[in-house]
Amino acid sequence: MSRPLGPSIRVQVIAALLVLVISTVAIITAxxxxxxxxxxxxxxxxxxxxxxxxxxxxxxxxxxxxxRATKAVAVQITQDQLGHAEQDEHxxxxxxxxxxxxxxxxxxxxVSTDEGQLAHRPPGEALPAPNIVKSVSVWxxxxxxxxxxxEEAAGSSPGNRIYVVAYMHRSxxxxxxxxxxxxxxHGSSVSLGIGKEWPYMVGRLxxxxxxxxxxxxxxxxxxxxxxxxxxxxxxxxxxxxxxxxRTSGLLILGVxxxxxxxxxxxxxxxxxVQSAVRKMASGxxxxxxxxxxxxxxxxxxxxxxxxASTLEEDRSKLVRLTDGLEGLVMExxxxxxxxxxxxEAFFYGVSHDIKSPVISIVTLLDMAMREEDPEKIREIxxxxxxxxxxxxxxxxxxxxxAQAGSEVPxxxxxxxxxxxxxxxxxxxxxxxxxPITITFGGRMAPFPCDPSWxxxxxxxxxxxxxxxxxxxxxxxxxxxxxxxxxxxxxxxxDNGAGIADDVRKNIFVPFSRKRRDPNESGTGLGLxxxxxxxxxxxxxxxxxxxxxxxxxxIQLPSEVEE
Amino acid sequence: MTRILIVDDDKLHRFIMRRVLxxxxxxxxxxxxxxxxxxxxxxxxxDLAKSSxxxxxxxxxxxxxxTGVDFIRLAHEEGLEQEVTFVLFTSxxxxxxxxxxxxxxxxxxxxxxxxxxxxxxxxxxxIEAWQKHQSERAIPA
Numbered sequence: 001m002s003r004p005l006g007p008s009i010r011v012q013v014i015a016a017l018l019v020l021v022i023s024t025v026a027i028i029t030a031x032x033x034x035x036x037x038x039x040x041x042x043x044x045x046x047x048x049x050x051x052x053x054x055x056x057x058x059x060x061x062x063x064x065x066x067x068r069a070t071k072a073v074a075v076q077i078t079q080d081q082l083g084h085a086e087q088d089e090h091x092x093x094x095x096x097x098x099x100x101x102x103x104x105x106x107x108x109x110x111v112s113t114d115e116g117q118l119a120h121r122p123p124g125e126a127l128p129a130p131n132i133v134k135s136v137s138v139w140x141x142x143x144x145x146x147x148x149x150x151e152e153a154a155g156s157s158p159g160n161r162i163y164v165v166a167y168m169h170r171s172x173x174x175x176x177x178x179x180x181x182x183x184x185x186h187g188s189s190v191s192l193g194i195g196k197e198w199p200y201m202v203g204r205l206x207x208x209x210x211x212x213x214x215x216x217x218x219x220x221x222x223x224x225x226x227x228x229x230x231x232x233x234x235x236x237x238x239x240x241x242x243x244x245x246r247t248s249g250l251l252i253l254g255v256x257x258x259x260x261x262x263x264x265x266x267x268x269x270x271x272x273v274q275s276a277v278r279k280m281a282s283g284x285x286x287x288x289x290x291x292x293x294x295x296x297x298x299x300x301x302x303x304x305x306x307x308a309s310t311l312e313e314d315r316s317k318l319v320r321l322t323d324g325l326e327g328l329v330m331e332x333x334x335x336x337x338x339x340x341x342x343x344e345a346f347f348y349g350v351s352h353d354i355k356s357p358v359i360s361i362v363t364l365l366d367m368a369m370r371e372e373d374p375e376k377i378r379e380i381x382x383x384x385x386x387x388x389x390x391x392x393x394x395x396x397x398x399x400x401x402a403q404a405g406s407e408v409p410x411x412x413x414x415x416x417x418x419x420x421x422x423x424x425x426x427x428x429x430x431x432x433x434x435p436i437t438i439t440f441g442g443r444m445a446p447f448p449c450d451p452s453w454x455x456x457x458x459x460x461x462x463x464x465x466x467x468x469x470x471x472x473x474x475x476x477x478x479x480x481x482x483x484x485x486x487x488x489x490x491x492x493x494d495n496g497a498g499i500a501d502d503v504r505k506n507i508f509v510p511f512s513r514k515r516r517d518p519n520e521s522g523t524g525l526g527l528x529x530x531x532x533x534x535x536x537x538x539x540x541x542x543x544x545x546x547x548x549x550x551x552x553x554i555q556l557p558s559e560v561e562e
Numbered sequence: 563m564t565r566i567l568i569v570d571d572d573k574l575h576r577f578i579m580r581r582v583l584x585x586x587x588x589x590x591x592x593x594x595x596x597x598x599x600x601x602x603x604x605x606x607x608x609d610l611a612k613s614s615x616x617x618x619x620x621x622x623x624x625x626x627x628x629t630g631v632d633f634i635r636l637a638h639e640e641g642l643e644q645e646v647t648f649v650l651f652t653s654x655x656x657x658x659x660x661x662x663x664x665x666x667x668x669x670x671x672x673x674x675x676x677x678x679x680x681x682x683x684x685x686x687x688x689i690e691a692w693q694k695h696q697s698e699r700a701i702p703a
Binding site: 348351352355356357358359360362363364366367370383386387 | 572573574575577578581624653654656674675676677678679681
């Protein structure tokens with residue numbers, strides 16, 4: 001099965017995480033900015049200059065793009081505040097002079113340099129040495145491509161701020177940067193130095209030092225020193241912050257919306273799978289999920305569907321198996337019920353056939369006991385003999401019947417001629433001169449069989465034939481046999497009255513065929529016994545419909561089945 | 563005239579019944595007939611039905627080929643049951659067969675007892691009940 005194609009869930013998750021991180025940063029920023037805004041407001045009241053500086057620094061550190069804009073604006077404002085500017089021919093850079101920086105600043109010297117020399121152009125009056133600087137702030141003006149270096153002169157003090165603002169072109173600054181860092185001696189000119197890899201000059205002149213620039217990159221673009229009256233700057237920053245807050249709010253809203261959208265895209269297919277799993281847990285194995293969403297989700301859906309199909313198939317197999325078992329159990333139960341019924345009929349037959357002669361014997365004995373005439377007593381007792389014989393014969397056949405159930409045939413090579421000879425000899429006593437002929441014959445080599453069983457089978461069948469032979473005819477009983485296609489066939493035929501169809505139906509069921517006369521030796525078990533033995537020898541017995549007389553057909557295997 | 567027909571394939575049972583009935587018939591007014599199966603029983607019944615008067619048929623249940631119930635059914639089919647009372651007298655009868663016999667038209671189903679005295683009692687009460695039934699039927703007429 002091909003793996004479903006689509007955007008990786010990893011990508012989605014990463015995107016989601018990214019959005020989450022950005023939104024977190026934005027929120028934190030917003031919180032900070034919000035705090036900063038409050039502080040700037042306070043600053044505007046002239047109370048917390050340092051806090052404002054710290055806030056501004058934070059802003060600079062955190063918001064790259066926004067910072068540049070801020071810087072530019074700040075420079076712009078500063079320039080505006082400084083008043084008119086004029087081009088300095090000597091330095092070839094913008095030199096702004098005069099004007100007032102801040103509420104308390106009296107004069108500002110604007111210095112521009114292309115050489116890295118920080119020079120001072122005295123305006124109309126003497127100013128403190130510019131190289132003695134309390135602090136330096138530097139901006140980069142994107143708009144003009146200049147660095148703005150704002151030095152607060154050493155003589156500057158609250159209420160009399162003196163700034164020197166230098167405008168230095170980026171290219172010049174880069175030259176200085178390439179020169180490396182130097183600490184300038186007191187009173188000497190300034191050389192700016194910074195690592196090559198730093199595109200812009202950043203740094204500050206530490207208070208007390210003559211003039212030195214350090215360039216820690218993580219401090220870029222710069223620290224805003226706000227020891228001056230920062231109301232103007234604060235106003236600008238407040239404006240920026242308001243704008244930033246608005247931007248941040250929109251950004252947060254966008255992020256939240258995008259996050260929700262992304263979350264929905266990711267989680268919907270997962271929820272579908274979850275719902276399907278629940279359905280399955282409650283037994284609905286037909287439950288399937290749509291193969292949609294991220295690659296992993298689609299793979300999961302596919303695997304789930306495969307699993308559901310397998311489970312469903314297994315369950316239907318189980319159901320079929322259970323049904324089969326149920327059918328088997330029901331079939332066995334039916335068979336057992338039939339067996340039970342047969343058994344009941346058997347015991348009923350046995351009970352009846354035992355009780356009948358017993359009734360006769362007991363009652364006739366009572367009669368005999370009350371007779372005094374010996375002749376009459378003999379008359380009564382004589383029939384008892386018949387009843388006793390009947391009883392004895394029944395008991396003996398019952399034993400035989402029971403034995404046939406547990407007995408195992410003892411095979412040896414059997415010649416049917418020999419067995420039939422014995423049977424015919426035994427029959428002579430039973431025939432008692434009745435006009436019945438018994439003949440037999442067949443050409444067949446000896447075959448493996450239990451001779452005792454075969455004797456009982458044939459004797460039973462011949463006795464039956466003789467037993468049911470009507471007296472009005474010359475009876476003939478013929479037994480023949482042959483071997484064909486691996487089967488031994490033995491046929492016992494007679495020219496008797498035949499068997500009625502309704503009797504034939506249950507002919508092998510014990511006690512189904514009733515005796516014609518209780519004085520005869522039939523027990524109702526003979527044919528049942530015969531069938532039992534034939535079947536244990538691996539054969540079959542049947543009594544087919546014939547035009548006249550009776551035909552019993554026995555078929556036996558010609559070899560012993562293992 | 564009390565006419566009784568015994569239908570039973572057991573010769574000894576017929577012998578016993580005949581003997582007991584003889585002993586019960588103190589006045590020697592009963593006429594007893596015998597048959598050894600369903601076919602011969604029907605033949606005997608046909609003969610008896612030619613002359614009017616009640617007949618008591620004491621019939622065995624289990625006989626060669628056919629049963630006492632078959633006999634009653636066949637007698638009804640021939641319209642021989644008009645003045646006949648059927649009693650099934652059997653060595654052993656199952657409950658299902660008992661019901662079958664009553665449904666077929668047997669008035670009584672009685673198990674053959676063991677011993678002479680028991681035979682006297684069984685057949686004696688059977689005849690008594692039958693005679694009582696006959697006399698009750700005769701009064702309204």
